Amino acid sequence: MVEPRLGHPNLGLGIGLRTVHFPYILENHPAIDWFEIISENFIDSKGRPRDTLDKIAERYPIVMHGVSLSIGSTDPLNFNYLEKLKKLATEIKAHWISDHLCWTGVAGRNTHDLLPLPLNETTLEHVCNRIEMVQDFLERPLILENPSSYVTFAESTMTEWEFITEMSESTGCGLLLDVNNVYVSSVNHDFDPHSYLRHIPFHRVVQCHLAGHTNCGTHLIDTHDSEVIDPVWQLYREVHSRTGGISTLLEWDAQIPPFEKVHAEVLKAKDHMEDQLPKGDAVIEDDSTAQTGAVPHPLHYVSPEVQ
Numbered sequence: 543m544v545e546p547r548l549g550h551p552n553l554g555l556g557i558g559l560r561t562v563h564f565p566y567i568l569e570n571h572p573a574i575d576w577f578e579i580i581s582e583n584f585i586d587s588k589g590r591p592r593d594t595l596d597k598i599a600e601r602y603p604i605v606m607h608g609v610s611l612s613i614g615s616t617d618p619l620n621f622n623y624l625e626k627l628k629k630l631a632t633e634i635k636a637h638w639i640s641d642h643l644c645w646t647g648v649a650g651r652n653t654h655d656l657l658p659l660p661l662n663e664t665t666l667e668h669v670c671n672r673i674e675m676v677q678d679f680l681e682r683p684l685i686l687e688n689p690s691s692y693v694t695f696a697e698s699t700m701t702e703w704e705f706i707t708e709m710s711e712s713t714g715c716g717l718l719l720d721v722n723n724v725y726v727s728s729v730n731h732d733f734d735p736h737s738y739l740r741h742i743p744f745h746r747v748v749q750c751h752l753a754g755h756t757n758c759g760t761h762l763i764d765t766h767d768s769e770v771i772d773p774v775w776q777l778y779r780e781v782h783s784r785t786g787g788i789s790t791l792l793e794w795d796a797q798i799p800p801f802e803k804v805h806a807e808v809l810k811a812k813d814h815m816e817d818q819l820p821k822g823d824a825v826i827e828d829d830s831t832a833q834t835g836a837v838p839h840p841l842h843y844v845s846p847e848v849q
């Protein structure tokens with residue numbers, strides 16, 4: 543029997559730590575439960591950003607979230623990068639280390655994108671082997687996030703939830719369930735997001751993500767630049783009921799508003815946890831906020847100095 547959340551605590555409601563909020567946090571010590579950092583913004587930083595992180599880590603639980611592990615690539619794993627992750631995790635007492643189920647480059651070239659994988663037995667074996675190598679090196683379970691995606695592969699023979707379930711049961715890794723990513727992919731690929739949730743092994747879900755996205759009319763893009771929309775909150779309610787409470791993190795990475803607004807957005811989760819909203823079957827409604835034009839890219843979340 544696997545312990546819920548792999549034995550990790552429910553940290554409560556947190557937000558992604560972003561540099562624009564550093565002064566506010568240092569001055570006001572807001573009553574927020576925890577922060578998630580983008581690992582790459584700090585692993586090579588010895589100056590002010592790292593000094594600020596150390597101060598914040600003295601007061602708040604910290605979790606590390608990376609964007610360049612490239613667990614699905616056929617390039618060799620970067621053990622220099624993993625060494626830096628491990629060192630930082632020790633120094634700031636990070637509760638866990640996460641990254642994405644994706645690949646970011648091949649043949650030594652970095653695409654600076656979180657690219658989806660063909661979901662089949664060959665990929666599964668490849669990814670599981672690499673997860674085991676990473677976990678052996680880090681000496682802790684790796685936590686992997688379901689991606690938002692915009693294409694599928696003719697070579698895929700499994701659903702994403704089947705792949706994720708087999709991956710986590712085989713390797714013992716944990717899962718970071720991004721509820722907004724489930725919704726974005728469900729619209730882009732026309733599947734039922736509630737069916738996705740029904741098939742997830744929730745005893746392995748350590749954390750969840752919430753975020754806003756951009757509706758481009760024909761598809762959704764995971765831009766993290768706005769409030770969480772109602773259908774995503776409906777999915778979160780389901781996640782909460784299936785987990786009994788889970789570390790919940792709001793990502794807001796473009797057009798970032800003041801700290802208080804980002805914090806207030808994640809605190810909306812309390813309403814859904816306490817079931818104060820009108821009861822009824824979760825209904826996926828049309829997201830009528832269609833926008834056009836340029837949208838931010840997920841790798842914009844990484845500070846320029848680390849790219």
Ligand SMILES: [Fe+2]
Pocket residue numbers: 687720723751793
């Ligand atoms: Fe996410």
